Amino acid sequence: MIIGIGVEGNPEKVARTTARVGDRVRLVCYCRPGVMAGHEAECRESDCPEEALVADLMAGRVDGAVRGTLPANETLRCLKRACHTDHLERVALLETADGVQFLLAPVGVDEGWTVAEKLAFVTKAREIARSFGLSERVAVLSGGRFGDVGRHPAVDRSLADAELVARLGNAEHCEILIEEAVRRCGVIIAPDGISGNLIFRTLTFLGKGSGHGAPVVNIDRIFVDTSRASPDYTSAVLLAASMGDGNKRDI
Template sequence: MQAAVKKIGIGIGADAEKVINSACRVNLPCEIVCYCRTGTAKVPSGHPRVRLAESTTPESALVADLMAGTIDVAVRGTLPANATLQALKGAAGVDHLERIALLETAGGKKFLFAPVGIDEGWTVADKLALIKKGRAIARRIGLPEKVGVLSGGRFGDVGRHPRVDRSMADAELVAKLGDAVHYEILIEDAIESCGLIIAPDGISGNLIFRTLALLGAGHGHGAPVVNIDRIFVDTSRAQPDYTNALLLAASLLE
């Protein structure tokens, strides 16, 4: 019996053409369903694997189809973050979302990075959970499973401030319990051999992500949500295209 064709859903809010072009350009053996408001997008001829799912509330439709199994994986695309992620939290029955981002430096080095939300990854237990889930993603997409843990200073900085000391102590514990390496504040060293890098907390992680992707000529390719039982890849509306996010979503299905 022939296996069913996998379906990837991607959302369209603003910039419909950018999402449609990405769906048409990516070379995947999947059907790509583009969720949009009625009459706001059109698929050019010659792309039978790309189709529209029109709705008055595409963010709710995308999440509902993901949870029902109508699609196998969802990508936020250009749908608004607040409405889409609120719908996802409600449908999945969680009070917050944990994400691990796939980033790329200006020089082309790809790595996974977490936490990227300001309310994520604040405790040792949170970071250990991110390491476990991040290693699984690294294996799926062919990145090294070595994990680098960052802290707020170098060993010589101990005693300069209690928050720095606590950050370094937490990082030492996370590295020991998570079979990882504590790179102190030296992210430039961690990137050389690590497929997953763990920031000291959600605020610094969000700042690192935004600095790389929005100021530093790097790229964010999407951030899988790792604390729900469905595959959902969060994205930014600032991304130039969504081909890598769709490839990431497809690789998580394998």
């Protein structure tokens, strides 16, 4: 299994990933000339590493790709252009501080704003949960509890949308109670992309949880998005590899 990973800044993070992955995955670093100098790693140097990474992914020269420390806007723009799509849908694999893993979507601020978009996430995230041995139960969150109806139009709309998504998607509307939802559901659907991004950042950067990467689920290639704030990308690389071979690995 060959996985490409992008390197812009902080090459030591990718070097740590290479050492931790070992011989489980052949890891190829995509970077500008000299960025990985002094580190033992297989590299493909380019003046535009994000374009080189995406091009090799589309051509099948790598089995999957991880963004690593490449800039998000440029890299995802290249991916959208190559896949002929105007948007990307990502589902994040997260882990709480006490070891509970679950999938969260949407996590992009421009994702999951309509009932149809959330239903698409329900279907795609459920498939990933199945492949990783997580519970296929889906919790749909809203911006309040049922008793909050009438307090604000945005809350009322959020509750109504969540009820509809849960009914159409054979899921459970868990109101705003995410702390209860993660105990029994392997998939959590946030009210919208902003709240999903806040959940992700609060858990991983303030709550001592972990983010293992966010696969893009609306393209026919394996691409795992990552945060440049991650200490290393071992989990994201193994996640990409496991999606390629169809077998669950320890993340």
